[in-house]
Amino acid sequence: MEKRLLGKTAIVTGSARGIGREYALRMAKLGANVVITDIDLSAGKYKEKDAKAKTVREEVRALGVESLEFEGDGTDENFVRLVAEKTKSTFGSLDVLINNIGGTGGAGPGLATEMELDKFRKVIDINLTTTFLFSKHAGNIMKEQKNGKIINVASVAGFVPLFVVQPHYSAGKAAVISLTKTMALELAPYGITVNAIAPGYISTVKWDAHFDSQIEELTKKVPLGRIGTTEDCAKVIEFLATDLSDYLTGQTIFVDGGLKSLNPSSSKIENYTV
Numbered sequence: 349m350e351k352r353l354l355g356k357t358a359i360v361t362g363s364a365r366g367i368g369r370e371y372a373l374r375m376a377k378l379g380a381n382v383v384i385t386d387i388d389l390s391a392g393k394y395k396e397k398d399a400k401a402k403t404v405r406e407e408v409r410a411l412g413v414e415s416l417e418f419e420g421d422g423t424d425e426n427f428v429r430l431v432a433e434k435t436k437s438t439f440g441s442l443d444v445l446i447n448n449i450g451g452t453g454g455a456g457p458g459l460a461t462e463m464e465l466d467k468f469r470k471v472i473d474i475n476l477t478t479t480f481l482f483s484k485h486a487g488n489i490m491k492e493q494k495n496g497k498i499i500n501v502a503s504v505a506g507f508v509p510l511f512v513v514q515p516h517y518s519a520g521k522a523a524v525i526s527l528t529k530t531m532a533l534e535l536a537p538y539g540i541t542v543n544a545i546a547p548g549y550i551s552t553v554k555w556d557a558h559f560d561s562q563i564e565e566l567t568k569k570v571p572l573g574r575i576g577t578t579e580d581c582a583k584v585i586e587f588l589a590t591d592l593s594d595y596l597t598g599q600t601i602f603v604d605g606g607l608k609s610l611n612p613s614s615s616k617i618e619n620y621t622v
């Protein structure tokens with residue numbers, strides 16, 4: 349793989365497991381030093397099956413680059429500021445930010461008309477506030493450098509409601525797509541690009557466990573006829589993190605096997621749990 353990010357530094361949020369881990373490994377393969385940050389660095393029962401070490405940091409370092417890891421809550425501004433500042437002071441630059449934290453944080457599904465406010469706010473915070481905070485603090489460093497690439501992780505659910513019981517998650521991801529465009533406009537004069545990736549159904553240890561009995565049904569909804577892989581997403585992240593996408597900003601790329609564009613019917617599955 350061509351080392352298009354040699355000597356650069358990337359922060360990948362929510363990278364202790366799942367798709368975020370794959371982004372961290374991809375950054376390392378491209379030659380970047382990688383900062384791993386997560387609320388739980390252990391990954392626990394959701395550790396990916398092909399993991400080659402106890403932590404993602406060890407896996408990244410085995411690829412010949414340097415790495416820092418920070419355990420903390422991405423909704424805590426003091427924590428986020430510290431991650432951004434330590435990254436800059438350790439490596440001298442902060443070139444790529446991948447805002448991958450997301451999901452429902454165990455808050456679970458529910459209909460909008462029945463949902464407690466706390467539950468709604470929690471999921472908005474995990475998906476939107478973390479993206480805002482990391483973009484704010486990394487963005488200020490990138491403004492001084494006059495370059496950088498911010499990549500937000502949205503979802504097809506931010507464009508079309510995939511599950512009627514995910515109003516909090518869908519709204520959070522829709523807001524991520526909106527923030528991507530506004531910050532792209534703000535940061536364009538500094539040579540900083542801000543884009544988003546919107547995955548469809550992507551297989552991870554956790555996703556497979558949750559959708560176990562519904563995988564066949566969900567696969568039928570995907571025009572390309574298969575559930576996506578973390579690798580499918582990492583290839584697009586590579587494009588957005590490197591000079592391959594230098595003249596692209598404010599865009600959201602759907603990595604979904606055609607789900608959003610070709611088959612936008614929303615799912616009626618209601619027994620979905622997280």
Ligand SMILES: NC(=O)c1ccc[n+]([C@@H]2O[C@H](COP(=O)([O-])OP(=O)(O)OC[C@H]3O[C@@H](n4cnc5c(N)ncnc54)[C@H](O)[C@@H]3O)[C@@H](O)[C@H]2O)c1
Pocket residue numbers: 361362363364365366367368385386387388394420421422423448449450451453474478501502503504546547548549550551552554555
């Ligand atoms: N898997 C899919 O099918 C799919 C589809 C569309 C979008 N996405 C998005 O891709 C991203 C990664 O998804 P995944 O399937 O790997 O999920 P995941 O739950 O395995 O990964 C999310 C990571 O974020 C961390 N995290 C959660 N809340 C945090 C917080 N407050 N502070 C710090 N870290 C926190 C978790 O510990 C976890 O490691 C998420 O943003 C998700 O919404 C996933």
